[in-house]
Amino acid sequence: MNLLHAGHDLWTSNLIELLPVAAIVVLAAGYLTLAVQRSREPRGWGGWRTAGFLSGCAALLIGVLPQLSILPSGSFPAHMYQHLLIGMYAPLGLVLGAPVTLALRSLPRRNGRLLGRVLRSRPLHLLANPVTALVLTLGGLVALYFTPLYAATAGDPVLHGLVHMHFLVAGCLFAWVIAGPDPAPQRPGVPARLVILGIAIAGHAVIAQLIYAGAFVQLDVPAAELRVGGELMYYGGDIAELLLALALVTTWHPRRRASGMALHTAVAPR
Numbered sequence: 001m002n003l004l005h006a007g008h009d010l011w012t013s014n015l016i017e018l019l020p021v022a023a024i025v026v027l028a029a030g031y032l033t034l035a036v037q038r039s040r041e042p043r044g045w046g047g048w049r050t051a052g053f054l055s056g057c058a059a060l061l062i063g064v065l066p067q068l069s070i071l072p073s074g075s076f077p078a079h080m081y082q083h084l085l086i087g088m089y090a091p092l093g094l095v096l097g098a099p100v101t102l103a104l105r106s107l108p109r110r111n112g113r114l115l116g117r118v119l120r121s122r123p124l125h126l127l128a129n130p131v132t133a134l135v136l137t138l139g140g141l142v143a144l145y146f147t148p149l150y151a152a153t154a155g156d157p158v159l160h161g162l163v164h165m166h167f168l169v170a171g172c173l174f175a176w177v178i179a180g181p182d183p184a185p186q187r188p189g190v191p192a193r194l195v196i197l198g199i200a201i202a203g204h205a206v207i208a209q210l211i212y213a214g215a216f217v218q219l220d221v222p223a224a225e226l227r228v229g230g231e232l233m234y235y236g237g238d239i240a241e242l243l244l245a246l247a248l249v250t251t252w253h254p255r256r257r258a259s260g261m262a263l264h265t266a267v268a269p270r
Contacts (some may be wrong), residue, residue, distance in 0.1 A: 001133035020064045020161070028057040031099060034106045045102070049181070053097025064164065076225040080232045087137075087167030087242035089267035096247060097174040100182035125185045130196040133174040138203045140166050145207065145217050174200070179248035193248060201241045 030055050038045035052053040062068045063085030090100060100119070104112050118124065126132060144150050153160040177184050178193050187193075211217055212230025219226060 013223075017065070019150070021061065024057050024061050024064070024153060026055055031057075031097065031102065038102065038105055043105075046098075047104075049097050052093045053099065054093075056090045056093025056095075056097065059085045059093060060168070063090060067109060067202050069124045076219065076221040077228040077232055080229040080236075082164070084232065084240065085238040086164050087140075087171040088237060091168065091175045092244055092247065095180045095182070095243030098181040119183070120185055127173060128177050128186065129176075130177045130188060130193055133170065133177050134196055134200055134203075136166075136170040137174045137200060138207070140170055141204070141207050143209060145219060150194055150217055150219055175247075177245055190248065195233060197241065197245055197248070201238070204237045204241065205234060208237065 014168070034049065035045050035050045035053075039047075063082045066073045066078065066082075069078045069081055071081050101116075104115060107115060132220075140163075144153075149163070153163050176182060177187060178197055208230050210230075211226050211233060214223060214226050217226075
């Protein structure tokens, strides 16, 4: 019975690991196929957008495969390395690839209008608020490191995967509302978004410093690993957020602020 139980656990663990890998490969292949098709049209499709999306997929793939980590598997620094890739670097690349715009340009007109209605819906208006995205991003960090949640994920691969999913979704949402080239409903002006980004940077830094000091956190890991993990979060997070700020400044076009959502009803069919 013990061998059967161990075999079942191994199979479950392998399945949980392989499913996200397969999903990432399908996502990258689908995006690349549509990007190549749009690049043949007179309007074309930016190569930098494709490179950004594929780099996001690559960062996500490295993040979900512990075997590709440059740090000892199972250590707290390795966890933090995963968190940075899945929750910050991968979302930045994915969002800068403008996947919504690509989908709108690739879908038949009827389906494009349906997607446009979804993007203009009230629930998405709430999610697309930068304050909501900020709360989801920082709140996830607080819940993971200052409650027993981190210890619970160590023995539950499904819960561990759900936490990764939260960081990915929250990271993509935050990157989208702050600097995404895709239109977003009721996106505030650049000064307001820079303020939100500044709050995120400060909150991220405070959490990293508390982890480094082992203060108030519920992390049963050696102090040396806490310090390395805190440093990774502090400096790695700063780099990711500076890249997001750079994307905000370089991709901002004032004329698109008021008319961004009009794109959804002006998409040509394939």
